[in-house]
Amino acid sequence: MSPGEKLDPLPDTFILQPPVFHPVIPYVTTIFGGLRAGKMVMLQGAVPLNARRFMVDFQCGCSLHPRPDIAIHFNPRFHTTKPHVICNTLYRGCWQAEARWPHVALQRGASFLILFLFGNEEMKVSVNGQHFLHYRYRLPLSRVDTLGIFGDILVTAVGFLNANPFVEGGSEYPVGHPFLLRSPGLEVPCSHAFPQGLWPGQVIIVRGLVLPEPKDDSSRWVRAQTPGPSGVERRAALPSGRVGVLLLCQEGGLKLALNGQGVGATSLGQQVLEQLRELRISGSVQLYCVHY
Known part of the structure; x- marks a missing residue:
């Protein structure tokens, strides 16, 4: 094989923009180049023992007034009698019909690695290597250019990766090797x-x-x-x-x-x-x- 020749698809992802370590919550940042099918956002951190809820929003802009559309709102809730996760879309200031999952793959006091994997028609979410949910887009993915993280969550790293189509070991997700800082x-x-x-x-x-x-x-x-x-x-x-x-x-x-x-x-x-x-x-x- 000569230099410059493309390799066959491999089980690798590479960094699309510099990862962010220990951001202060609430945290809002630009997604370089916006979202598209094949991109993946990796979130590492922990849920505080007294956590009530936190939100991860994939937004169409970052203005405060008017509030931007939110294509994907990921919202685990721990303070209710039956903890659950809500996904929803905010369009022109109005929330759409919410999608609810009755079980939370995250636990208070525990660390996590969440992968948000963006396909052509839906987002898939895995927690600690296990599939958790999928959410069908209600707004074009191409409109998303901002990530917002809010609520009761401790974040150690946020990574923006390119998901290779190679499927390793029959898993539907690329392998998300954690980022480490000062290890x-x-x-x-x-x-x-x-x-x-x-x-x-x-x-x-x-x-x-x-x-x-x-x-x-x-x-x-x-x-x-x-x-x-x-x-x-x-x-x-x-x-x-x-x-x-x-x-x-x-x-x-x-x-x-x-x-x-x-x-x-x-x-x-x-x-x-x-x-x-x-x-x-x-x-x-x-x-x-x-x-x-």
Whole structure:
């Protein structure tokens, strides 16, 4: 495979705009480029022990007066006799008929990872890796350009991702690997051990932010090099800004992708794969996620 050739669909997502860590609630932000089918919003956090309700709104604008239309209103309620979730749409100042789910997949005092996955006709929501609900659009998804988070919720991270159509393990959702901030395992330089080496089918995903003005040229490249004095090296230039690097191990070698674009492949035998025992990351980068 030549550099620049697209890889087959892979179980990866890459960052569409910089994630937000520990926002102050209420929190309102622009969704860069608006919403479209294939985008995914990932929300990490926890529900306070005394929570009554919180709201996640996908809005058509961010004005205060008049109030913008809300294409999707996601509203878990914990303070009622029977906790439940409401989804609804606000159009020209009037709420439409609400859709209600009698069970809440979220619990007071517990952490969560919520994925909002946007399809052609409906939004699907998963909580901690399990499907929770789906809500059919009542306003065009293309009108949505603002995310609002309100109420009783502690948010540690908000991620805006591109959902790859690859379906991993028969699940209807892409895998949402959590973003981590200031985790000891993500301090650069860092290393991750593979005691048994690499094996066919393994996927290594690194996501982060390439910082401007690197200290040297080596921090502006991602390199994949096989062991030994005659090892083969593959390089891809890293632009400043958000970046997702994917390394796919398969029968006969490795494939490297940067932000979903294939940049090269290397032919390797299984014995050589088993000799690859360590992943090292260094340079001018802030890491958000390392998964393998």
